[in-house]
Amino acid sequence: MLPEALLLVTLLNMNVASSSSNIIKTLPGFRGDLPFKLETGYVGVGGMDDVQLFYYFFESEGSPEYDPLVLWLTGGPGCSAFSAIVYENLGPLSFDSAHSIGNKPKLKLNPYSWTKVANIIFLDAPVGTGFSYAKNWEGYTNLNDTISAAQTYQFLRKWLMDHPKFYNNPLYIAGDSYSGIIVPMLVQEISDGNQDEHAPPMNLKGYVLGNPLTDSEKDDNSRVLFAYLKALISEELYQSMKINCKGDYINVDLNNTLCVDDLELYNECIEDINDVQILEPVCTVHSPKPAQSKGYADDRTNKDSVNLLLSFPQLRRPWCRSYAYLLSYIWANDKTVQEALHIQENQGSIKEWERCNKTLQEFYISDVSSSLVYHENLIKQGYRVLVYSGDHDMNVPYVGTMGWIESLNLTVDSHWKPWFVDGQVAGYRVQYTYKKYQLTYATIKGAGHTAPEYKPEECFAMISRWLAYYPL
Numbered sequence: 194m195l196p197e198a199l200l201l202v203t204l205l206n207m208n209v210a211s212s213s214s215n216i217i218k219t220l221p222g223f224r225g226d227l228p229f230k231l232e233t234g235y236v237g238v239g240g241m242d243d244v245q246l247f248y249y250f251f252e253s254e255g256s257p258e259y260d261p262l263v264l265w266l267t268g269g270p271g272c273s274a275f276s277a278i279v280y281e282n283l284g285p286l287s288f289d290s291a292h293s294i295g296n297k298p299k300l301k302l303n304p305y306s307w308t309k310v311a312n313i314i315f316l317d318a319p320v321g322t323g324f325s326y327a328k329n330w331e332g333y334t335n336l337n338d339t340i341s342a343a344q345t346y347q348f349l350r351k352w353l354m355d356h357p358k359f360y361n362n363p364l365y366i367a368g369d370s371y372s373g374i375i376v377p378m379l380v381q382e383i384s385d386g387n388q389d390e391h392a393p394p395m396n397l398k399g400y401v402l403g404n405p406l407t408d409s410e411k412d413d414n415s416r417v418l419f420a421y422l423k424a425l426i427s428e429e430l431y432q433s434m435k436i437n438c439k440g441d442y443i444n445v446d447l448n449n450t451l452c453v454d455d456l457e458l459y460n461e462c463i464e465d466i467n468d469v470q471i472l473e474p475v476c477t478v479h480s481p482k483p484a485q486s487k488g489y490a491d492d493r494t495n496k497d498s499v500n501l502l503l504s505f506p507q508l509r510r511p512w513c514r515s516y517a518y519l520l521s522y523i524w525a526n527d528k529t530v531q532e533a534l535h536i537q538e539n540q541g542s543i544k545e546w547e548r549c550n551k552t553l554q555e556f557y558i559s560d561v562s563s564s565l566v567y568h569e570n571l572i573k574q575g576y577r578v579l580v581y582s583g584d585h586d587m588n589v590p591y592v593g594t595m596g597w598i599e600s601l602n603l604t605v606d607s608h609w610k611p612w613f614v615d616g617q618v619a620g621y622r623v624q625y626t627y628k629k630y631q632l633t634y635a636t637i638k639g640a641g642h643t644a645p646e647y648k649p650e651e652c653f654a655m656i657s658r659w660l661a662y663y664p665l
């Protein structure tokens with residue numbers, strides 16, 4: 194055998210050994226066979242494939258051979274792809290809370306699943322997210338944005354080699370929240386790889402970002418303007434803060450007593466506001482105060498919270514969105530569920546599935562403070578880009594997102610105006626161009642962080658139209 198042929202056989206064998214996939218016909222909590230095609234599996238990445246990234250792949254319920262292929266990355270970092278599937282209404286299943294009793298969560302079909310118009314890979318990334326794991330502790334050390342993007346690129350290359358029938362489908366990279374950092378980095382890696390003729394060639398058409406963290410300092414700084422525009426603070430306080438803090442509310446000189454005093458008044462105004470959806474109550478399931486977030490919806494539920502709420506089912510309490518999150522902990526940690534999903538049992542370092550892995554967030558290194566430079570570089574590639582924001586999200590405010598988009602100095606192709614679903618205003622949108630590059634920015638009226646969880650019908654209409662090249 195020729196040395197080149199021997200090398201090819203070796204590489205193919207390595208690829209087979211580092212990947213596993215299974216077609217899932219039924220799932221606990223859902224009555225009957227699944228009426229769509231679901232595949233789950235692991236793909237090994239990193240040195241010696243020590244990192245095993247878990248994925249859920251749903252074939253399009255429309256025309257899988259022609260519909261786009263989308264790789265979805267949930268934020269956090271460390272929030273599970275399953276959360277995007279069932280809570281952000283991106284997948285074909287959601288929890289049937291009304292009929293879920295005790296420790297037996299029920300699943301139902303989601304009429305607004307994005308899989309009706311696209312083939313979607315939901316990836317548990319970075320390692321330590323959801324069911325993804327590392328064979329050795331070294332796989333978790335020094336984990337950062339750069340490594341996460343590189344490993345996700347390696348995952349996608351291997352996944353496509355295992356699924357060659359999707360080579361020609363239009364490819365979009367999508368994600369929300371903290372993935373606003375990772376997605377542009379990954380798109381840059383794919384773009385560079387295509388230019389360097391890496392195998393397999395990818396039919397990359399663009400990317401999608403929802404409520405995206407982009408520049409942590411600028412996004413955080415925009416919260417004051419957002420609070421003023423939403424009448425959470427008075428005009429008097431806002432004008433005073435602008436003057437006394439000189440428009441910088443993050444890097445504050447503690448000797449500037451006028452600014453410090455204004456910030457104290459500001460914090461009093463917003464301390465009881467739920468920053469991920471300012472119209473909903475602040476929840477105290479686990480801790481009375483939310484942790485400082487990097488760009489993800491706060492999740493203050495844990496195993497103790499699950500046991501507490503199950504022990505007192507008749508306890509009168511105000512409605513809280515995070516109560517619904519408890520169902521995912523019960524369902525995903527059920528052994529019959531994990532067997533149905535073909536979760537590998539030799540994942541020694543993973544103790545329990547979490548919707549958002551707080552331990553990972555503690556040691557994860559955010560080595561890229563701003564992804565703006567990647568957006569700037571990608572303009573030259575002529576991609577299609579969709580960015581959307583829930584306009585009631587104070588975690589990553591729409592005004593900050595609009596600010597960095599406007600800093601790209603693109604040409605306004607279609608001015609700011611409303612878009613509609615069923616005759617009602619669903620939000621507002623503006624479209625920018627530069628040669629073949631096209632960026633659509635849309636707000637979703639009344640939505641929080643992240644938008645599809647709060648307005649699934651409107652967001653489904655948005656993505657359906659955009660993927661079909663149809664105006665919002």
